[in-house]
Amino acid sequence: MTKLIGQRAIASLLSLLALLVLVFFLSRLTGDPTSLFLPIDASQEMRDQFRALHGLDDPLLVQFGRYVWDLIHFDLGDSxxxxxxxxxVVLEAYAWTxxxxxxxxxLVVAAAIVIGSLAAFHVGGFFDRFASVVSLxxxxxxxxxxxxxxxxxFSINLGWLPTSGVGTPWHWILPVAVLFIRPFGLIVQVVRGSMLAALSSLYVKTARAKGVKEGKIIFIHALRNAMLPVITVIGDQAAAMLNGAVVVETIFxxxxxxxxxxxxxxxxxxxVVLAAIMVTAIAIFLMNLLIDIAYSLLDPRIRH
Incomplete structure (x- = not known):
């Protein structure tokens, strides 16, 4: 387990460094922020002072070297x-995300596992077809x-919910509901497919022959062995949300x-862009590490 964590940490660190280098230089291609933060009629002297204050008057490689030096000292700069x-600024935003x-x-994991498992158990029936259509x-x-x-x-026509903001619990309903739909559909499909394979296995047939109740067969015997591919999809979807539901957060x-x-x-x-990407990359690394640990707990063969 320790060796696995070490390997993942080294690979993630190298990926993070490459990502920061790429984003640093690509972000500079968007242009000079001076024209955005100073009035149109600002003098050249004011522009030069602004650029000097934020270190934008140095050559690009000098700016990158200063950024790396500050990063080594855990200084990500100012907004x-x-x-x-x-x-x-980034941590305050993450406190909402x-x-x-x-x-x-x-909500997604609980609902998708139950519905996907029941759809697999009632394969070919009305519930299975309905769940498949809705999830797709x-x-x-x-x-x-x-x-x-x-x-x-719900906001304009019915007037039930606010269109944007975070002032009350009612403001959270639409963002949560919209974010719920896509990962729910994906995970239901994966749970259903994985459970179909697990329910047709010999150990399930043996459990039924012994008179084990169907609920116990589905949610204890079969579900654990069907969870490996499900955990992968759950991890991907969770990482996507940690990465920020860009469209949903912007609209609401x-x-x-x-x-x-x-x-x-x-x-x-x-x-701020660089700090947000670094914190997000670290969060995704930790999420992937948790997935690897969950793999080893569910399947002891992976530990070896």
């Missing part, structure tokens, strides 16, 4: 837009379209990491 440490992702994925539609429908339709129906005005990334890219707030 140009908010004049605060970039890491503080993490609860959103946690609530959504908890959910997995295929684009998030932005669902979000817009949800706002039109949710102040999470996805909206922060979009705003920072448009406003050329380079330090």
């Amino acid at each position: 140009i837009r908010k004049a605060r440490p970039a890491i503080d 993490l609860p959103l992702a946690l609530v959504t994925m908890s 539609i959910g997995a295929s429908a684009p998030d932005f379209w669902i979000a817009i339709v949800a706002i039109v129906i 005005g949710f102040p999470g990491i996805g909206k922060l990334m979009i705003d920072s890219i448009l406003q050329r707030d380079f330090n």
Whole structure:
């Protein structure tokens, strides 16, 4: 287990460094932020002072060297837009994204495992066909379209829910519901397929021959052996939410990491973009590490 964690840590560190280098230089191609933060009639002297204040007047390689040096000392720089440490701005956004992702994925996993397992148990029946159609539609429908339709129906036409913001629990219903649909559809399909293989195995037939109750066969005997591919999909979907539900957060005005990334890219707030990507990459690494540990717990052969 220790060797596995060490290998994953080294591979993730190298990937993180490559990603930061790529994003650093690509972000500079978007242009000079001076024109965004200073008035149109600003003098050349004011522009030069602004560029010098934020280290934008140095050659690109010098800026990169300074960034690497600061990064070694755990300094991710300041946000140009908010004049605060970039890491503080990013962590504040994650404080909104993490609860959103946690609530959504908890509901998704619980509902998808139950419905996918029951669909596999009743394969070919009405429940199976209905669950398959609903899950396929959910997995295929684009998030932005669902979000817009949800706002039109439930906020504008019916007036039941607010269109944006985070002031009350009612503001969370539409973002959670929209984020729920796609991963739910994907995971139901994977659970159903994996459970079909598990329910047709010899140990399940033996359990039935011994008179074990069907509920115990489905959710204890078969489900554990069917969980390996399911965990992979759950991990991918959870990582996507940690990466920030960019479209959903932007449409609903949710102040999470996805909206922060979009705003920072448009406003050329380079330090915030780099800090957000670094924190996100670390979160995804930890998520993948948890998936590997879960694999080894479910299947002892993987430990060896």
